[in-house]
Amino acid sequence: MTGVAITGLGLVGAYGLGTEGLAAALASGAARGAEIDRSAGYHLPDSARSAILAGNLQLAPWVHPGEARRMSPPSKFAVAAARIALAQAGLTPGGGEPGEGEATAVVLATAFGPASFTDQLMRQIVREGPQAASPFYFSECVANAPAAQIAIAAGARGANVTVVEREAGVLLAVAKGAAEIASGRARRALVGAAEEIPPLVHALLDRFRALSRGAAGEEAGRPFDRRRDGFLAGEGAAVLVLEREEDALARGARPLARIAGWVRAFDPSAPATDWGTGAAGLALALDRGLARFGLDAGGFDRVVSGASGALAGDRLESAVLRAAWRDRPLPPVLAPKGVTGEYGGGFLSAAVLAAAGMPFGPTAGFSEPDPELGVIPHDGRPLAPPRRLLVTGLAAGGAAVWLALEAAGAAP
């Protein structure tokens, strides 16, 4: 079966355009939270106030203002991230050999879609009447608008798929894109996630007590920490260029990493709005799923954990890891969501950077181990470059996806 290489990574978000800012934040273990605008009146008085926001990014080098005015925020993020990724991969959007567009798939994840446009549309319908609804807001508020805009921008005429499985969606998108290539249906895929966190989404997440309200002082995502009280929502987009490894090597591209496998499962014990308790079932599914790719938990020398500081989420994550590793010691566990926040692709970017051997500093937000969890995330000491990494994604509501990455230099 075809090998799948990651040859480009485009990131747009709170840490700027490209991965330099995120890499610096991960190395120092410093998050960049910002205050959310609560003036719309959607928030409860005692709500969370912080998020990892993209802010006033200058996207013009990657998305012409004339294009941008026809796009929702996540579409702009996605198109910019895709173009950055393609440039890093040494590819020209819409260029290349005949048939390249047809052989290029797009698989993008979102949890909430272009929610600021949904909000605007609802305001028009409720306050001014249904006939005030803007066709522009409607056409760009659909969940697949960012994936469609990437296809238009990149001339990608292969399968175009948007996946929606909350916190697990971004890894699901990567898995589906890799499967498109491994099956031979596509030679290349642009995969990742795009998200915006407008006040409406922030307020609704807060009403479910998903967000940190600063129980331990500052509002922060505190993965695996005893004082964790929720996550920080993050916005932006991350897009990876996936291609057949033989194609990448033939054209002289330098892969960042390789995709070695993926596992999908579901925890039916999860309520619709929180994580469940089905660690044993998930660990069994992980074990069986890895075996389909000839992999085993013991063969990973790094975990890039999706732990975010969610109370039940981190509890489930740690229980699954401990069950999957059984009596074996866990390898170093990186938990970047204290920096990247939840959603928006920052986490995926951090995982690829980890696979590429980028050094990680101490885990942002972590200082007090939780004895109930039994997982201590990375403390910042120097680590040998990883050979094989397990990236974990457990979603509230039950979905679960794991991704196996290999360092580009490691023997397959």
Place this chain on the structure above:
Amino acid sequence: MVRERCGPARRVAVTGVGAVSGFGWGIEPLWAGLSSGRAAIAGFGRFDHAGHRTHVAAEVPALPAALARRTSGRRLSIADRFALSAAFEALAAAGLPGDLAGEVAGVYFGSSTGGMWEGERFIAGLLTATPRLRTSLLASQQVNGPGDAVARRLGVSGPVETLSSACASGGLALGAALDALRAGEVDLALAGGADSLCEITYGGFNALRSVSEEPCRPFRAGRDGLSIGEGAVVLVLESEERALERGARPLAFLAGAGASCDAHHMTAPEPAGRGAAAAIRAALADAGLAPGEIDFVNAHATGTPLNDAAEWRAFVEVFGARAAGLPVTATKGSIGHLLGSSGAIEAVATVLCLRHGEVHPTPAGGEVDPELPVDLVLGSPRPLTARAALSTSLAFGGSNAALVFTRAGA
């Protein structure tokens, strides 16, 4: 190197189907309604549409008391309830229990709106400063709500994914299920979708002037837009070997799936239909069939001027001179456009046509557009012992999906 271990090539059987549509709760009312040539598109009561430009939709009738138990749950959306009803019906039809905890099973759903109706009520409450808003309205408001609700209720522990690529979602979801079964990732797949009527999509399509004031008239001269529908559908898919081993009778086979993207425009299809044609060709290749082996088509056929024209051109590109003689039916003329789940319910309509040996008619709506001379099945069901059929889905944003089904016993 990706070393996913695949089993031998498997024929994937449809062994059970369930549906909720404007014709009612169940497959029986769906097939009876489709066969009758009537449209379930009429006035509706989900929300006050007096301020909207149009006033018809294919709304699901009230839940029969007999089905209340299997769709109960305080925090479920309307779309969740549709999905649960369809899932239980499909499992019963397949001779399977309503608890899949012991199975290596997955759920593959397509949806555009999920629990958006309930989300809208909450947001409208925020905008009008309504006191004591119920957070439970938001519990299943996400697009992945119905698929997840089905997996949760049935105890599914395998892959669960919801795809939301507008009108292609359901077709793509069936394709994802086919992949998973062929790869041996699951032994059993529940594929389908669920969408409920809500004001954003109704108002939004109206803002685009894409909704007809009358029931939609696919492929007709003077057609002027689509009709919104709602409902859910679930197909039980499994390998032919497994089905036969446990004594289940396949209703049909899902023989192939294909997908493509126009990469052209957010709301308008590529006018020459090249993207749609690419998806159809991919599905045919996946099924190992030539265009000449397709006996009828269940078309996406929304009834909008541009979509139907582009789809016709795709048919001409793939089927050549045969396009004008190929029987075509347009399920949306009867039950409206179910958005993300349309591809899945039209897949079920295709299976039912193969099973019953007749192609269901499209409701009356005037003369076929002479510019798009499809052989539209009209009036009454057309007897046809078809061996293979095609179902197409062409979405907002340019995503296209095509599915090929073959008759069981052919």
